Amino acid sequence: MGSTPTISMILLSLLLIAGCGGGDDESDEGPLMRPGENCMACHAFTVAGTAYPSASSPASAGIAGVSVIVTDANGQETTLTTNAAGNFYTSATLAMPLRAVRLVRAGVTTAMGGAPNGACASCHTQPPSGGAPGRVFAN
Numbered sequence: 001m002g003s004t005p006t007i008s009m010i011l012l013s014l015l016l017i018a019g020c021g022g023g024d025d026e027s028d029e030g031p032l033m034r035p036g037e038n039c040m041a042c043h044a045f046t047v048a049g050t051a052y053p054s055a056s057s058p059a060s061a062g063i064a065g066v067s068v069i070v071t072d073a074n075g076q077e078t079t080l081t082t083n084a085a086g087n088f089y090t091s092a093t094l095a096m097p098l099r100a101v102r103l104v105r106a107g108v109t110t111a112m113g114g115a116p117n118g119a120c121a122s123c124h125t126q127p128p129s130g131g132a133p134g135r136v137f138a139n
């Protein structure tokens with residue numbers, strides 16, 4: 001009789017805490033989460049990533065208010081705006097590969113020719129892969 005019910009009660013309490021309290025911290029799981037990481041490791045977004053002031057910025061240094069403009073394979077243009085963590089994301093249906101990608105920050109454009117898919121941080125990471133210069137950055 002001793003310990004089994006007690007352990008069950010503790011586990012149940014932990015589950016309830018995780019379920020009810022988990023959403024309180026916005027940066028925990030939500031729009032501001034895990035800047036710099038490949039969001040598509042866990043999410044089904046079509047385009048997502050994080051914008052930085054330089055290719056070598058630390059993950060936490062994302063910048064808000066940058067326009068991320070992607071043109072899909074059909075020529076359809078979608079504009080996203082980075083949030084307080086520098087993150088941008090959409091689940092809109094887009095035809096891959098992306099024909100063009102550009103960032104606009106205070107009127108200055110930084111562009112990439114095109115991208116095979118919208119998982120920006122799969123290449124734009126530290127250390128970089130896929131020949132990318134590092135983080136997605138806006139001049």
Ligand code: HEC
Binds near residue numbers: 034038048089
């Ligand atoms: C390691 C897995 C993981 C990674 C990587 C991850 N997330 Fe999440 N995300 C979650 C989980 C778990 C939740 C909470 C459950 C849910 O709502 O899907 C969540 C919730 C969210 C939500 C709120 C619910 C929704 O689906 O709209 C947003 C927005 C979000 N994440 C954005 C991002 C962005 C942007 C990135 C990349 C910068 C990212 N996440 C990276 C696991 C992850």
Ligand code: HEC
Binds near residue numbers: 047130133
């Ligand atoms: C398959 C790897 C790959 C993916 C995925 C990718 N990029 Fe790139 N990106 C590159 C490479 C390589 C360069 C440098 C050559 C060039 O400019 O085309 C680059 C350069 C850039 C540049 C100019 C330099 C910089 O870092 O600011 C921007 C802006 C950019 N990418 C944004 C994006 C965005 C936004 C996404 C997601 C929609 C994305 N990229 C997805 C490989 C990738």
